[in-house]
Amino acid sequence: MVAEAALSELSAAPARPSRGLQVRAWLARRSEAVAIPVAAAVTGFLLFGIFLAAQGKSPVQLAELVWRGGFGSAFALGNSLQRAAPLLFAALCVALPARLGLVVIGGEGAIVLGGLAAAAAAQPLAILPAPLAIPLMACAALLAGAVWIGAVGWLQAYRGVNATISSLLLSYIAIAIATHLIEGPLRDPTSLNKPSTLPVGEAFMLGPMPGLGVHWGLGCGVIACLVAYVLMDRTTLGFAARMAGGNVRAAQIQGLPVGRLIVGFTALGGAFAALAGFFEVAAVQGTANGTLAAGYGYTGILVAFLARQNPIAIVPVAFLLGGIEASSGLIQRRMQLPDATVLVLEGLLFLVVLASETLYGRFKLFSPHLWAAKRETAPTPTPSVTA
Numbered sequence: 572m573v574a575e576a577a578l579s580e581l582s583a584a585p586a587r588p589s590r591g592l593q594v595r596a597w598l599a600r601r602s603e604a605v606a607i608p609v610a611a612a613v614t615g616f617l618l619f620g621i622f623l624a625a626q627g628k629s630p631v632q633l634a635e636l637v638w639r640g641g642f643g644s645a646f647a648l649g650n651s652l653q654r655a656a657p658l659l660f661a662a663l664c665v666a667l668p669a670r671l672g673l674v675v676i677g678g679e680g681a682i683v684l685g686g687l688a689a690a691a692a693a694q695p696l697a698i699l700p701a702p703l704a705i706p707l708m709a710c711a712a713l714l715a716g717a718v719w720i721g722a723v724g725w726l727q728a729y730r731g732v733n734a735t736i737s738s739l740l741l742s743y744i745a746i747a748i749a750t751h752l753i754e755g756p757l758r759d760p761t762s763l764n765k766p767s768t769l770p771v772g773e774a775f776m777l778g779p780m781p782g783l784g785v786h787w788g789l790g791c792g793v794i795a796c797l798v799a800y801v802l803m804d805r806t807t808l809g810f811a812a813r814m815a816g817g818n819v820r821a822a823q824i825q826g827l828p829v830g831r832l833i834v835g836f837t838a839l840g841g842a843f844a845a846l847a848g849f850f851e852v853a854a855v856q857g858t859a860n861g862t863l864a865a866g867y868g869y870t871g872i873l874v875a876f877l878a879r880q881n882p883i884a885i886v887p888v889a890f891l892l893g894g895i896e897a898s899s900g901l902i903q904r905r906m907q908l909p910d911a912t913v914l915v916l917e918g919l920l921f922l923v924v925l926a927s928e929t930l931y932g933r934f935k936l937f938s939p940h941l942w943a944a945k946r947e948t949a950p951t952p953t954p955s956v957t958a
């Protein structure tokens with residue numbers, strides 16, 4: 572009887588996975604988030620190569636020009652890093668609301684309003700010293716972006732308006748408002764062919780980072796990504812946001828303030844996007860003009876999706892996309908292609924990345940629970956028991 576009881580307990584107790592299997596399962600779960608986006612990006616480049624070959628152009632030459640124009644020299648690296656800086660902020664405007672299940676694509680409007688707010692605030696702040704005035708200009712940009720994209724969250728949470736549609740429409744409205752103000756009340760009378768606001772002044776311009784030759788927007792963007800990662804993955808507030816994004820009803824039953832979480836994180840994303848506009852004015856242009864609407868907000872959507880809304884992964888992806896955009900002029904000149912060629916490449920990448928979303932959880936290699944199911948169905952040898 573004792574032997575039979577011991578045998579039943581042995582068969583009922585679940586087998587504890589070995590240490591090696593636990594490590595393999597941990598690696599498998601995390602490698603899926605890297606392998607699938609990388610495969611999607613490679614597929615997008617291959618499709619674009621076929622598109623070029625159909626026009627009689629060489630895909631190999633394209634790859635060479637992308638490398639040379641974006642990464643092949645110190646000048647190219649600096650240009651790529653400078654273009655990556657606003658993409659870091661624009662991608663965070665998409666990634667943070669995405670953790671709550673929202674797709675916000677209106678970062679372009681927040682960038683434009685942030686730059687306009689910074690340029691407009693510089694005029695009354697001219698009497699202040701630069702160490703005090705520059706942070707106040709940044710605060711004006713942050714406030715403009717937070718209010719604009721926070722309104723998207725408010726419409727979603729309290730009026731049921733789809734965040735994707737409202738953010739896109741508000742982006743068009745923001746660009747129209749900025750154009751009206753730049754070409755009207757805030758226009759510098761001396762800006763004839765290119766309407767602009769009054770210059771912020773040499774004293775209020777930000778210099779480059781030491782040793783890089785790239786403005787401080789890059790460093791602040793990397794820090795912003797680190798802060799966003801800690802906020803979303805290492806705090807109770809981020810856990811509450813992820814819970815609300817996973818199941819709104821369950822979050823409400825648990826007493827979480829879902830509406831305030833939605834408004835707060837969309838406002839934070841808008842504030843980050845507006846910082847991109849601030850640095851474009853205070854470190855690159857020196858004034859607010861039509862070049863603020865350069866498409867960084869839309870490229871930031873691709874960056875966020877390629878990074879799987881992971882703030883840490885946004886950094887290398889933004890650098891990659893920044894390098895591709897930095898090489899666009901060289902591609903246009905050497906291959907005799909229109910300037911929209913890089914936009915076609917980015918569009919293909921975006922479509923393939925969206926299609927790849929259906930692949931998650933389908934591969935046994937990345938699914939440890941399927942390994943466990945295989946072990947459970949395998950026949951278990953019966954130990955011999957001596958009565």
